[in-house]
Amino acid sequence: MTLLSDEHLSGASESGFPQFAAPARVNLIGEHTDYTGGFVMPMAIPFSTVAQLHPATDGQYAFSSERFSATRSMGPEDRSPRVGDWSDYPVGVLRELQERGLQIPPFALHLSGDVPLGSGLSSSASVEVATAIALLSHAQATLPAGVIAKLCQSAENNYVGSPCGIMDQFVVTAATADHALLLNTRDLTYELLPMNTGGLADCRIVIANSGVKHSIAGGDYGLRRREVEAGQAKMRDRFPEARDLGDASLQQLAACEDEMSPESFRRCRHIITENQRVREAREAMLTGDPERLGAVMTEAHASERDDFECSIDEIDFLVDTAVVLRGCYGARLTGGGFGGCTVNLVNSPHVDEFAAALSSAYRGRFSLQLETYVCAAVDGALARTAAQLKGNVPEVR
Numbered sequence: 001m002t003l004l005s006d007e008h009l010s011g012a013s014e015s016g017f018p019q020f021a022a023p024a025r026v027n028l029i030g031e032h033t034d035y036t037g038g039f040v041m042p043m044a045i046p047f048s049t050v051a052q053l054h055p056a057t058d059g060q061y062a063f064s065s066e067r068f069s070a071t072r073s074m075g076p077e078d079r080s081p082r083v084g085d086w087s088d089y090p091v092g093v094l095r096e097l098q099e100r101g102l103q104i105p106p107f108a109l110h111l112s113g114d115v116p117l118g119s120g121l122s123s124s125a126s127v128e129v130a131t132a133i134a135l136l137s138h139a140q141a142t143l144p145a146g147v148i149a150k151l152c153q154s155a156e157n158n159y160v161g162s163p164c165g166i167m168d169q170f171v172v173t174a175a176t177a178d179h180a181l182l183l184n185t186r187d188l189t190y191e192l193l194p195m196n197t198g199g200l201a202d203c204r205i206v207i208a209n210s211g212v213k214h215s216i217a218g219g220d221y222g223l224r225r226r227e228v229e230a231g232q233a234k235m236r237d238r239f240p241e242a243r244d245l246g247d248a249s250l251q252q253l254a255a256c257e258d259e260m261s262p263e264s265f266r267r268c269r270h271i272i273t274e275n276q277r278v279r280e281a282r283e284a285m286l287t288g289d290p291e292r293l294g295a296v297m298t299e300a301h302a303s304e305r306d307d308f309e310c311s312i313d314e315i316d317f318l319v320d321t322a323v324v325l326r327g328c329y330g331a332r333l334t335g336g337g338f339g340g341c342t343v344n345l346v347n348s349p350h351v352d353e354f355a356a357a358l359s360s361a362y363r364g365r366f367s368l369q370l371e372t373y374v375c376a377a378v379d380g381a382l383a384r385t386a387a388q389l390k391g392n393v394p395e396v397r
């Protein structure tokens with residue numbers, strides 16, 4: 001079991017060049033609702049990507065990483081397509097900033113970090129946002145959180161070719177320590193929900209990493225998204241007042257059942273009920289009710305498993321095992337699915353025995369090593385770099 005602490009703060013590196021840190025995230029509830037105008041409730045967690053930036057004298061943009069051996073270098077006019085490795089994420093961010101007219105002086109960008117890769121904890125968004133903030137600072141520019149999040153999402157959608165929503169980039173940018181962030185993905189308005197109200201003060205968020213790799217760029221996420229969008233289009237034809245699934249009701253869905261595939265129907269049902277569960281989770285957060293929050297998390301898992309069909313046997317086993325362990329209020333698959341992690345709400349005194357029992361059961365069933373992380377909610381990238389970004393710098397429009 002790893003107890004994560006928030007030790008990766010932005011600031012000057014040993015070499016004296018500035019560095020910018022962006023966290024990872026875990027989503028407490030609201031899954032696959034962020035590309036249909038719905039609600040999500042993630043929090044930032046203390047894994048991070050650190051972007052260190054040196055001005056360059058050779059007129060080039062250079063990218064390197066502590067975690068991957070391939071490096072990449074290009075001139076300011078370069079518009080070459082993706083190459084299919086890690087560098088596509090920071091290069092995609094560079095492209096988005098260039099398209100917005102930002103003049104960026106030559107640089108060497110070096111990325112390091114400890115976000116588990118392919119685990120559904122948003123290693124990609126962490127890289128994108130750390131890069132964006134480093135490049136903005138280098139160009140002496142600032143942008144509002146929502147614009148940074150959107151350009152990082154665009155980098156992933158347009159350059160990397162991965163059809164993600166806005167949740168990860170937004171929370172990684174805008175999160176506040178000790179709070180979950182309830183985001184309305186239609187208009188990017190958000191509410192910060194304290195993590196320590198009432199009985200929640202005695203709870204911990206425990207993430208269990210199945211070790212089964214998940215990728216948004218893999219086909220399953222895109223297929224689900226197309227199934228959802230096909231169903232949403234049918235509903236819009238019939239009920240134009242429902243702008244997207246964030247507005248739609250189960251009654252409206254039932255009225256359109258015959259017009260869509262059974263898959264689209266079930267995917268849309270997951271999303272409509274999930275939006276309702278996020279509202280319930282908000283109430284539970286505000287009243288400090290871990291039983292209610294845990295119950296709605298576990299219900300959300302059943303919907304991801306049965307209606308959205310984005311779970312796998314290993315994850316279902318982790319959830320089913322967790323929810324009957326002492327001290328566990330609720331558990332669910334977190335993130336895009338098809339592997340990755342579960343998120344568990346656990347009573348503090350039971351955290352150690354919970355993690356040990358879950359790991360032992362998992363090893364017994366799948367002969368796989370479970371990693372568990374006990375996390376507090378930490379600041380997003382903007383709060384971490386606020387001191388560095390303060391000052392009289394021009395806005396990019």
Ligand code: GLA
Nearest residue numbers: 031032164165166167335336
């Ligand atoms: C991934 C995507 C997000 C979101 C989740 C599912 O994390 O990057 O945009 O769609 O899956 O909720």
